Amino acid sequence: MAEAGSSQEQEFSELLGFLQDQKPEVRRFAAEGVLGQTEDTDFLDFCRRNPRSAARPLLRLAEKAEAEAAEANEKASSQADKSDKAAAIQAASSTAACVSALKALVNLSTIPSVQEELVSLNAPKRVTEALRSGWLEGRATMAHWYAMLLANVSTSAKGQEAVCGDEGMLKFLVAAYVTKPRPPPRDGYEDPLLWLGSLVVNALVLPEGRKLFAIGENNALTTIFGELADRGRRQDMINAVKNICLDSDTQILWMFQFPRFCYSECHETIMTTDLIAQMARFLCPWENMNAEAKSLLPGAMKDSLEQGGASLTGDVAVRAAAAVSLMGLCRSLAGRDYLRASGIEQVLRAWQAEETDGTIKEQLDVVLPALVLSEDELKAEQDKLAMQESKLSSPAEDP
Numbered sequence: 001m002a003e004a005g006s007s008q009e010q011e012f013s014e015l016l017g018f019l020q021d022q023k024p025e026v027r028r029f030a031a032e033g034v035l036g037q038t039e040d041t042d043f044l045d046f047c048r049r050n051p052r053s054a055a056r057p058l059l060r061l062a063e064k065a066e067a068e069a070a071e072a073n074e075k076a077s078s079q080a081d082k083s084d085k086a087a088a089i090q091a092a093s094s095t096a097a098c099v100s101a102l103k104a105l106v107n108l109s110t111i112p113s114v115q116e117e118l119v120s121l122n123a124p125k126r127v128t129e130a131l132r133s134g135w136l137e138g139r140a141t142m143a144h145w146y147a148m149l150l151a152n153v154s155t156s157a158k159g160q161e162a163v164c165g166d167e168g169m170l171k172f173l174v175a176a177y178v179t180k181p182r183p184p185p186r187d188g189y190e191d192p193l194l195w196l197g198s199l200v201v202n203a204l205v206l207p208e209g210r211k212l213f214a215i216g217e218n219n220a221l222t223t224i225f226g227e228l229a230d231r232g233r234r235q236d237m238i239n240a241v242k243n244i245c246l247d248s249d250t251q252i253l254w255m256f257q258f259p260r261f262c263y264s265e266c267h268e269t270i271m272t273t274d275l276i277a278q279m280a281r282f283l284c285p286w287e288n289m290n291a292e293a294k295s296l297l298p299g300a301m302k303d304s305l306e307q308g309g310a311s312l313t314g315d316v317a318v319r320a321a322a323a324v325s326l327m328g329l330c331r332s333l334a335g336r337d338y339l340r341a342s343g344i345e346q347v348l349r350a351w352q353a354e355e356t357d358g359t360i361k362e363q364l365d366v367v368l369p370a371l372v373l374s375e376d377e378l379k380a381e382q383d384k385l386a387m388q389e390s391k392l393s394s395p396a397e398d399p
Contacts, residue, residue, distance in 0.1 A: 012037070012046045019057035019101070024068065027061055028093050031100035034058065038107035047108055051117035054108055058101045059123055063130060065098035066142060095141070102145035109152035119158045124150060128169045135176065140183040144192035151198035163199065164208040171220075173199060174213075178223050190232070197236030200224065204243035214244050214266040221273050228278045234313075238321040241275065245328030245335070267335040276342035277304055279322055284347040285312040285354050293350055298343035305347075316357055323363040330370040345371050 015037070018030035034054075037043040047054040068090070108114045118124075131146040150173070153159040163170055177196040186192045203209035213220050221244070227237045247266035277300075286305050294302060304310075313319060326348075329335030345368070352364045370378060 008042060009046060012043055013050075013053065016053050016057055019061050024065075024090065024093055024097065027065070028097035028100070031058075031061060031065075031097045031104065035100045035104040035107070038104050044108075044111065048111050048113050051111070051113040055105070055114050055117040055123075056121060058105050058108070059118065059121055059126065062098050062101040062105065063126065065094045065101060066130060066134070068094040098142065099145065102142060102149065106145060106148045106152060109149055112156065115153050115156045116158055118153050119156065119162050122162075124153055124159065124162045125166060125169060127153075128173060131176070132172060140192065141186065143183050144186050144189045144195070147193050147195035147199075151195040151202070154199045154202035160202050160206050160209065163203050164206050164212060167212055170203060170209075170212060174220055174223065178227060194232065194236075197227070197233050197240070201236055201239045201243060204240055207247075210244060210247050210266055214247070214269050219269050221269055221275075225273055225275050225278050229281070234282065234318055235315065235321075238279075238318050238325070241279075242321045242325045242328065244270065245325040247328070262331050264332045264335070267329060267332040267338070270329070271334055271338045276339065276344050277301060279325075280305060280344065280347050281308050281310045282313040282318065283322055283351050284310040285350050286310040288354065289346070289350045293346045296343075296346050301343050301347075312351060312354055316360075319351075319355070319357065319360055320363075323360045323367070326367045327363055330367055333375070336370055336375075339367075339371055 015030060015033055018026055019034065021027050021030065105118075109118060127146050127149055131143060134140055134142060150163075154163050163173075173196055177193050177200065183192045200213075204213060213224070224237060224240055227233045228241070230237075244266050247264045280301060281304070284305050286309075297305070326339070326344075329339055348364055348368055348371075352361060352368070355361045355364065369381070373381070
């Protein structure tokens with residue numbers, strides 16, 4: 001059995017070695033072979049134990065093959081004789097090798113040890129540069145594979161640190177994500193850059209990421225919040241909103257209690273945006289709101305909801321993230337003032353009346369008092385709760 005295992009590992013090593021062969025056709029077939037093996041549990045286990053053996057040659061091949069394909073395409077388009085056929089064949093072969101290498105990397109980058117190895121190889125920067133080069137040269141044929149790879153790598157802490165450690169890189173990726181018009185559909189993917197939304201969410205896990213996105217005059221919050229209108233991107237963007245709204249050094253431990261108040265620079269910036277108006281469009285069951293509730297809405301919000309066709313989303317995950325986001329905003333004075341001024345109270349009451357998820361209903365039970373009670377009343381509730389908790393945690397007296 002040990003001999004069989006050793007033989008198999010040798011085969012895997014040899015296959016990965018062919019990725020660096022001198023002949024383009026050999027590299028292409030090797031990349032296709034590796035891609036096929038990424039569904040094999042033995043090969044995945046081999047890569048888990050030998051991440052560099054897989055990550056390094058695949059990343060190099062993806063870079064080299066795309067450069068070769070671009071060069072061959074340029075040569076083919078500039079020649080009028082028969083030699084352009086050879087260039088076109090070379091371009092097609094190099095493109096196929098690049099695609100297979102990227103697909104294999106996407107599959108393998110779900111393995112933690114491979115993620116870590118890719119970060120050590122500076123993959124976030126290298127992949128972004130490849131995406132940028134193709135973008136500037138009018139090529140976006142690989143954009144979806146690059147976006148998937150970046151999303152996977154940024155799920156790890158080291159990947160997030162690498163992404164947030166390069167402000168220029170992160171700003172380019174956000175700009176690419178929100179650009180209009182978007183790249184055309186590729187390989188059955190309607191939105192080739194969809195996965196950059198996951199990268200944004202992952203970057204916002206870190207305080208450094210939130211600082212880059214949400215603090216300063218050049219913050220990107222308005223840009224991000226604008227993507228909430230796109231249903232295909234809404235899940236990622238509401239999770240991005242959640243990470244921003246939960247900005248602070250403490251975690252939500254008060255899930256169904258009055259909030260522990262804190263200060264957040266992110267909340268100060270959120271106050272300058274139309275986040276609540278954006279969220280209300282998919283949280284307000286407009287058609288089911290009674291006339292009295294509608295009359296209590298601020299004029300601008302009422303007009304927006306009436307004209308924009310607002311409705312309560314059926315996506316439980318989106319509603320859950322939205323509820324936690326609102327709870328996060330309730331943690332700071334700036335957030336509470338922003339919510340009060342927005343006139344969201346009637347929307348939340350109408351939402352709560354139709355909400356079917358018990359946890360979300362309880363979360364809204366936390367948010368609403370924070371909007372309707374004064375700061376003094378909230379402070380009194382906090383003190384009352386703190387006293388109750390103190391009694392519960394005190395040791396019982398001996399009889």
